[in-house]
Amino acid sequence: MILNLKKSFYFGLAAASMFAASGLLTSNASAKSYAKITSxxxxxxxxxxxxxxxxxxxxLYTKAGTLRGARIIASKYTLQRYGSSKDSSQYFRAYRVATTNRGAVYYKVxxxxxxxxxxxxxxRTTGTFGGGLNLANTMGNSxxxxxxxxxxxxxPKKYTLWVDPKWSQYKAKKVDMSTYNPGDTFTITDAAVKTREQYLYYKVTDDKNSAIVGWVYSGGVSAPDSQQATKDNSVKINYVNSAGQSVGAYTWIIQKTDLKAGASLSNGAKLGDILQNATQLTDIATKNVPTGYKISGTQSPTNQPANVTIGTDDYLIYVDPIKPNFLSPVAYYLTNTGQQISPSQLKGNTYPILTDAQMTIFSSQTQGAVPAKxxxxxxxxxxxxxxxxxxxxVTNADGSLTTPIYYFNKQATISANTNAKYGDTLKLYYTLPQR
Known part of the structure; x- marks a missing residue:
């Protein structure tokens, strides 16, 4: 009997040890290490x-994706569609930032x-947007x-004023129009285009009430003279370079107040016969020269203003590109490391090619400070x-191919050029998203 008890006791110990070992192995196999938030x-x-x-x-997760209990709110596919959308309402605003003990950065958006x-x-760097995010410029200059x-x-009911153009900022607000009087005139002080929809907006100020100022869709304002150009009332001014290539045009609508007594507007009429001052065409042409150009000092217009006819002749005027006194070259840098991006790192082994006209945004006639705008x-x-x-x-270790895309980082670029003056090299920063 004692012998049987001993055998039973030892058998129980062995079985218990086996179950304990089995439980321990199971625990280790299923255990998962989760990240922790440090800030x-x-x-x-x-x-x-x-x-x-x-x-x-x-x-997009309910919490940082590597934390215990994190659940998906929006899939990668959904966020890819939002990222490539042409709808400004599908931008995001970041408002909190957290880091984990593994060095990962998460943004709440x-x-x-x-x-x-x-x-x-x-x-993996606070202050810059990488990973699943790119910095967005919701509006562009115009x-x-x-x-x-x-x-x-x-x-005004359909196209009211906004503090910021609708959907260009999170929770963009309408301007208080309670003191607006119908018929008030406005002055345009700025222009911008929605990056996604390409809708043009004007920033306007009420001439009689300076408290009413904001952005309005361009289709919501009427010009003081809404007269349309026709072959019976207009002359087209065509600006050409020294090679005879058009670089811009302007259509001048002639007003009845510009006419001599008894004269009338009609197709084919000579300006010298109907205008009080035929040289008015020269004044109009001078005021509307395309940006980046000036009236040529060596090549004269192909026709005298007095001989130009309404609706028939283009007034051809030669212009020369303006050579700025202070032109800032640009250099490209990687936000993630601070290192300069060399042409050999880019497709085609070259930086973006900009025309002389496009480079004028980095130029000035004076050596003033370069504005963030x-x-x-x-x-x-x-x-x-x-x-x-x-x-x-590049070819990865597994044989797959990856083409890196560097995205412009406006925030880092503005910060890097805070003290830059025209003529200095401007540093343009680009972020390579971490994967």
């Missing part, structure tokens, strides 16, 4: 510098339309119209120019 802060940078797009390389809110991997004063609102030019939103740089395709 979580509200972002303090200017809101407009925290507008971002998603590129589809990372999903919300879509402009309010549909998605959550955390997304943003690289040229002011030649006529800047005397505008009226054509339909320079880096909001439409060239920085153009994928064929400066919005991104395509790297040389």
């Amino acid at each position: 979580n802060e509200v972002m303090q940078t200017a809101p407009q510098n925290r507008n971002v797009t998603t590129n589809g390389t990372n999903a 919300v879509s402009f339309n309010g549909v998605y809110r959550g955390w997304i991997y943003g690289g 040229d002011l119209p030649l006529q800047k004063t005397g505008y009226t609102l054509s339909n 320079v880096f909001e030019n439409a060239l920085f939103s153009d994928p064929n120019k400066l919005s991104s740089l395509t790297g040389v395709t």
